[in-house]
Amino acid sequence: xxxxxxxxxxxxxxxxxxxxxxxxxxxxxxxxxxxxxxxxxxxxxxxxxxxxxxxxxxxxxxxxxxxxxxxxxxxxxxxxxxxxxxxxxxxxxxxxxxxxxxxxxxxxxxxxxxxxxxxxxxxxxxxxxxxxxxxxxxxxxxxxxxxxxxxxxxxxxxxxxxxxxxxxxxxxxxxxxxxxxxxxxxxxxxxxxxxxxxxxxxxxxxxxxxxxxxxxxxxxxxxxxxxxxxxxxxxxxxxxxxxxxxxxxxxxxxxxxxxxxxxxxxxxxxxxxxxxxxxxxxxxxxxxxxxxxxxxxxxxxxxxxxxxxxxxxxxxxxxxxxxxxxxxxxxxxxxxxxxxxxxxxxxxxxxxxxxxxxxxxxxxxxxxxxxxxxxxxxxxxxx
Amino acid sequence: xxxxxxxxxxxxxxxxxxxxxxxxxxxxxxxxxxxxxxxxxxxxxxxxxxxxxxxxxxxxxxxxxxxxxxxxxxxxxxxxxxxxxxxxxxxxxxxxxxxxxxxxxxxxxxxxxxxxxxxxxxxxxxxxxxxxxxxxxxxxxxxxxxxxxxxxxxxxxxxxxxxxxxxxxxxxxxxxxxxxxxxxxxxxxxxxxxxxxxxxxxxxxxxxxxxxxxxxxxxxxxxxxxxxxxxxxxxxxxx
Numbered sequence: 279x280x281x282x283x284x285x286x287x288x289x290x291x292x293x294x295x296x297x298x299x300x301x302x303x304x305x306x307x308x309x310x311x312x313x314x315x316x317x318x319x320x321x322x323x324x325x326x327x328x329x330x331x332x333x334x335x336x337x338x339x340x341x342x343x344x345x346x347x348x349x350x351x352x353x354x355x356x357x358x359x360x361x362x363x364x365x366x367x368x369x370x371x372x373x374x375x376x377x378x379x380x381x382x383x384x385x386x387x388x389x390x391x392x393x394x395x396x397x398x399x400x401x402x403x404x405x406x407x408x409x410x411x412x413x414x415x416x417x418x419x420x421x422x423x424x425x426x427x428x429x430x431x432x433x434x435x436x437x438x439x440x441x442x443x444x445x446x447x448x449x450x451x452x453x454x455x456x457x458x459x460x461x462x463x464x465x466x467x468x469x470x471x472x473x474x475x476x477x478x479x480x481x482x483x484x485x486x487x488x489x490x491x492x493x494x495x496x497x498x499x500x501x502x503x504x505x506x507x508x509x510x511x512x513x514x515x516x517x518x519x520x521x522x523x524x525x526x527x528x529x530x531x532x533x534x535x536x537x538x539x540x541x542x543x544x545x546x547x548x549x550x551x552x553x554x555x556x557x558x559x560x561x562x563x564x565x566x567x568x569x570x571x572x573x574x575x576x577x578x579x580x581x582x583x584x585x586x587x588x589x590x591x592x593x594x595x596x597x598x599x600x601x602x603x604x605x606x607x608x609x610x611x612x613x614x615x616x617x618x619x620x621x622x623x624x625x626x627x628x629x630x631x632x633x634x635x636x637x638x639x640x641x642x643x644x645x646x647x648x649x650x651x652x653x654x655x656x657x658x659x660x661x
Numbered sequence: 662x663x664x665x666x667x668x669x670x671x672x673x674x675x676x677x678x679x680x681x682x683x684x685x686x687x688x689x690x691x692x693x694x695x696x697x698x699x700x701x702x703x704x705x706x707x708x709x710x711x712x713x714x715x716x717x718x719x720x721x722x723x724x725x726x727x728x729x730x731x732x733x734x735x736x737x738x739x740x741x742x743x744x745x746x747x748x749x750x751x752x753x754x755x756x757x758x759x760x761x762x763x764x765x766x767x768x769x770x771x772x773x774x775x776x777x778x779x780x781x782x783x784x785x786x787x788x789x790x791x792x793x794x795x796x797x798x799x800x801x802x803x804x805x806x807x808x809x810x811x812x813x814x815x816x817x818x819x820x821x822x823x824x825x826x827x828x829x830x831x832x833x834x835x836x837x838x839x840x841x842x843x844x845x846x847x848x849x850x851x852x853x854x855x856x857x858x859x860x861x862x863x864x865x866x867x868x869x870x871x872x873x874x875x876x877x878x879x880x881x882x883x884x885x886x887x888x889x890x891x892x893x894x895x896x897x898x899x900x
Contacts, residue, residue: 288782288805289779290778290781290785291779294757299781335782337738434697434888475888485846488868489869625828
């Protein structure tokens with residue numbers, strides 16, 4: 279019981295009105311892909327330093343706060359790459375904002391996670407998986423951007439309202455600095471309600487809450503990035519599937535729900551993208567005529583996840599199913615199954631995680647894959 | 662492959678079946694309290710006044726049932742611990758590592774001490790109590806790690822203990838010769854030796870986000886739920 283005091287995670291300095299906290303997060307894993315017959319390139323069988331994050335988190339009095347968080351591993355990786363698309367789940371700069379909380383509406387200015395999608399807003403540190411679902415990890419919509427976010431909570435923080443305006447270029451704004459030639463912004467809104475008490479953004483119920491808790495949320499975002507004549511979007515800005523930013527109008531909406539009770543928890547989320555490319559010859563139309571596509575492309579999907587935290591075994595087991603369609607003008611869909619296991623050596627501070635992926639159904643036209651299964655095992659440590 | 666999934670799930674369920682148990686304490690009733698995010702509670706010596714502190718840095722004076730009577734004008738950053746000793750109410754500000762003293766007559770802050778701790782900002786002093794066996798104040802850090810610090814009346818550290826029987830500690834109170842510690846994440850009350858802080862007994866409680874612990878004039882246990890903004894009233898604990 280009593281004895282020497284172990285080393286503390288996180289460090290804080292305070293001068294009586296201003297407190298500044300230093301924190302960090304390191305993770306590394308080994309990845310192994312089971313390739314399809316005939317595939318010979320095994321470059322993805324490798325060790326990877328996923329995170330080497332350092333964070334500064336401060337509060338000044340009751341009304342000001344700020345946060346800067348960078349991932350050194352991502353920055354180093356980006357510096358080594360040449361002309362490759364930025365990984366939206368590992369963007370290097372993760373947060374850099376100031377926040378004023380002295381008004382009924384909290385005002386956050388700077389670069390941070392967007393208030394859109396429960397699965398995106400959840401902290402990676404508290405997941406049994408090594409990766410978010412494909413639908414929510416930033417290839418369908420950006421997860422971070424520079425702008426201003428207004429937040430208001432009511433009913434004992436059970437209801438949370440978010441509204442914000444951003445550049446619309448997502449994580450790529452850091453590399454671009456300037457907006458795209460349209461100069462237009464993106465608008466995002468979200469509302470969520472929880473019962474019977476406020477519900478934090480967590481996946482697993484490691485507290486084994488004694489009463490059933492639920493939360494439901496809806497969110498939407500809109501931007502019109504129609505390019506002026508003779509201009510075009512910055513290269514590589516559309517992301518893995520060319521859906522994150524398009525030359526034209528882009529409207530996305532989604533809804534989500536979360537539940538937890540006595541170690542069991544579940545999350546559900548659906549996302550719909552409605553894209554209106556400005557050019558009739560856009561690649562997104564896949565050579566269909568206007569009488570077929572009517573100038574609109576839809577994409578989206580849903581994912582469901584269940585988790586159980588077995589405290590005596592210090593374990594969290596998660597199962598995730600994903601189903602998404604990259605373009606409604608092209609027949610096909612992708613179905614993925616993920617199984618995650620986390621062994622909590624010291625809560626989520628020190629964790630060994632195993633993530634198994636299986637492709638249940640492949641969209642052979644839009645997302646042909648060279649592999650069928652993948653295993654990722656590694657460790658993370660928060661300090 | 663299906664067989665593998667089944668075996669993995671079965672192994673997980675078997676592992677999770679090993680569960681340490683502590684007797685369950687059932688509450689008799691609860692009352693909602695008009696204090697946002699109550700983070701600790703303490704009765705005065707007579708048991709006729711309940712002091713409540715809030716995450717938004719405000720000290721409230723309440724009736725024993727939790728009705729707000731007065732609130733202090735002074736506001737801190739993040740109050741997480743409260744204790745009553747004589748004519749004063751002492752309050753711990755977790756983020757700033759400060760202890761404030763308020764005189765009970767006017768609820769006016771008249772003194773502040775700085776008690777350094779370099780751990781996580783929201784993992785600082787979550788509990789404040791006065792140990793009548795050692796005649797020392799006790800502050801306890803929330804987690805990573807849980808550190809029990811004994812302080813003299815000038816809030817100078819005189820001793821320090823590590824506590825490893827819980828994932829976190831969210832409240833502490835001295836009662837009938839023992840120190841009682843409350844764990845939010847484990848939802849447990851620990852009866853501890855007042856000089857060594859070794860656990861003598863423990864009980865499970867079914868309260869969401871319990872952050873404050875006190876004993877009323879009849880020795881009955883009262884627990885404050887931060888998230889639900891309620892007071893839960895229990896019978897007296899078995900000795």
